[in-house]
Amino acid sequence: MTDTVTTAHAVEPEALKSTLATLLGAQARSIEVVREEVTLTVAAADYFAVMQTLRDAPASRFEQLIDLCGMDYQTYGDGRWEGQRFAAVVHLLSVSHNHRLRVRVFCDEDDFPVLASVTPLWAGANWFEREAFDLYGIVFEGHDDLRRILTDYGFIGHPFRKDFPLSGHVEMRYDAERQRVIYEPVTIEPREITPRIIREDNYGGLH
Known part of the structure; x- marks a missing residue:
């Protein structure tokens, strides 16, 4: 007697796009298929409700959160970007349907970026959200x-x-007299490092 393993066939991106459009309606700001990958963009106000639907609805069943990261669009497109500055990008996996999805949500405010936490839906989002808070300053309520x-x-x-200085603001060192680690204003002078560009004709013997 042999065990039979049933594997779900991968869902085509256009089919998943159609399913999401029907499932989410106006909550989907955009659904794009690029390089055979589906990206769903939602508003911050709808973020938690949409994520819960994506996890629980029989048509989607995204049981696993694979990754969550912050994004800073300040200099995106060589400064041509006119939308909100900060966003979170989440990658989801449905084991049941064998499909993947990228979800992007922009924070409403640039000065104090806030999004709902999805840790009540996927416990694995815990450290990912902490990382996005640490590196980008995005606050995850809940x-x-x-x-x-x-x-x-x-x-x-x-x-x-994008506007954080490469040298940082403070530096840390051990002070032998105080016998503890102290923080001081950074002493590294900021400078631009421009790579050397070789323009000699026939450089390297190439014609």
């Missing part, structure tokens, strides 16, 4: 333990923001 996860407690700012 998160039980939203604190830095990669930088230390004395860190100032959010290092993945």
Whole structure:
């Protein structure tokens, strides 16, 4: 006697797009298929409700959250971007239907970016949301333990923001006299590093 394993066939992107359009209606700001991948964009106000629908509805059944990351669009498109600055991008997987989805949601405010936490839906979002908070300053309302996860407690700012200085704001060192770690204003002078461009004719013997 042999065991039989049934594997769901992958859903075509256009079919998934149609399913999502029917399922979400006006809650879907846009649904795009690029390079055979589906990206759904939703408003911050609808974010949690949409994610719950995507997890629970029989037509979608996205049981797993694979990844969540922050985004800063400040300099996107060489400055031609006119939308909101901060967003979260989430990758979901449906084991039941064998399909994947990218969900993008923009924060309403640039000065204080806030989104609902999806940790009540997927516990695995915990550290991902902490990382997005640490690196981009996105606050996830409803998160039980939203604190830095990669930088230390004395860190100032959010290092993945496009306007964050490469040298940072403070530096850390051990002070032997005080016998403890201290923070001081950074002493590295900011400078632009421009790569050397070789323009000699026939460089390297190439014609």
